[in-house]
Amino acid sequence: MKIASWNVNSLNVRLPHLTQWLRDFGPDVVGLQETKLEDHKFPDDVLAGLGYRSVFAGQKTYNGVALLARDRAIAEVQAGIPGFDDEQKRVIAATVDGVRIVNLYVVNGQDVGTEKYAYKLRWLEAVRGWLAEELRAHPRLVVLGDFNIAPDDRDVHDPAVWNDGHILTSSDERAALQRLYALGLHDGYRLHHADAGVFSWWDYRQAAFRRNLGLRIDLTLVSDALRGATAAAGIDRTPRTWERASDHAPAWVQVGD
DNA sequence: ATGGTGGGGATCCCA
Numbered sequence: 001m002k003i004a005s006w007n008v009n010s011l012n013v014r015l016p017h018l019t020q021w022l023r024d025f026g027p028d029v030v031g032l033q034e035t036k037l038e039d040h041k042f043p044d045d046v047l048a049g050l051g052y053r054s055v056f057a058g059q060k061t062y063n064g065v066a067l068l069a070r071d072r073a074i075a076e077v078q079a080g081i082p083g084f085d086d087e088q089k090r091v092i093a094a095t096v097d098g099v100r101i102v103n104l105y106v107v108n109g110q111d112v113g114t115e116k117y118a119y120k121l122r123w124l125e126a127v128r129g130w131l132a133e134e135l136r137a138h139p140r141l142v143v144l145g146d147f148n149i150a151p152d153d154r155d156v157h158d159p160a161v162w163n164d165g166h167i168l169t170s171s172d173e174r175a176a177l178q179r180l181y182a183l184g185l186h187d188g189y190r191l192h193h194a195d196a197g198v199f200s201w202w203d204y205r206q207a208a209f210r211r212n213l214g215l216r217i218d219l220t221l222v223s224d225a226l227r228g229a230t231a232a233a234g235i236d237r238t239p240r241t242w243e244r245a246s247d248h249a250p251a252w253v254q255v256g257d
Numbered sequence: 258a259t260g261g262t263g264g265g266g267a268t269c270c271c272a
Contacts, residue, residue, distance in 0.1 A: 009272085010264055034272085036265070061265055062272095108272060116271095148272095203272090204262040247263075247272080 005144035007248035011035040031103030035064035084126040100138030104145030124176040141223040154196035155216035185221040188233040188253035220253035
């Protein structure tokens with residue numbers, strides 16, 4: 001099963017890219033972030049025409065997440081973090097073919113020390129508590145999404161700029177990510193690749209994509225129980241080359257066949 | 258330190 005994560009930065013704008021990419025890449029499961037669509041506007045009919053069922057939790061203008069699955073049922077759908085009151089639509093989870101999939105749009109955090117940064121750390125702690133429960137109930141777990149955290153220096157183009165005091169790379173954010181790993185979750189990409197300089201997000205400004213000035217912040221984590229079945233992982237840069245692209249590229253992991 | 262670009266929707270917020 002090929003399982004992917006893609007921050008589309010407006011599904012309204014990116015629907016042609018998504019449909020093209022579904023045809024080209026043929027993922028079995030996809031988690032989308034930043035759909036920026038209210039649920040009644042979600043294009044589930046278009047996606048059904050391509051063989052994908054979808055579930056979604058959206059809102060106008062900001063955030064919004066969805067899970068798609070091709071030729072498979074989507075069961076036990078959970079939107080939001082249980083017990084964590086939050087108006088922002090950043091989480092959707094479901095079970096597909098015996099694998100629990102948790103799709104996260106992690107808070108960006110703006111700048112270290114801001115109110116949004118504090119919210120990011122609170123939010124990640126709530127996610128950690130919930131994932132501990134999810135792992136007990138569903139040992140075969142994949143946690144994917146836009147984490148808005150670059151795990152280590154290999155995942156940034158310039159570690160001097162993206163340092164322990166900078167948003168997306170600060171020591172508190174990285175420590176929060178390590179606490180997720182400590183639950184028994186593994187960066188799928190790093191199970192197969194040790195290289196530096198492979199990124200999933202490039203700023204729209206300063207021709208960052210052309211110059212490969214990016215970060216790897218879109219992650220696919222696999223649980224202990226799935227680690228041995230993780231056959232491959234990667235990032236598909238192709239959609240980032242298309243006209244009017246999302247600033248993110250899809251990250252994927254293959255579990256089993 | 259600043260401001261660069263893009264999406265959404267309202268003339269500014271968020272990334």
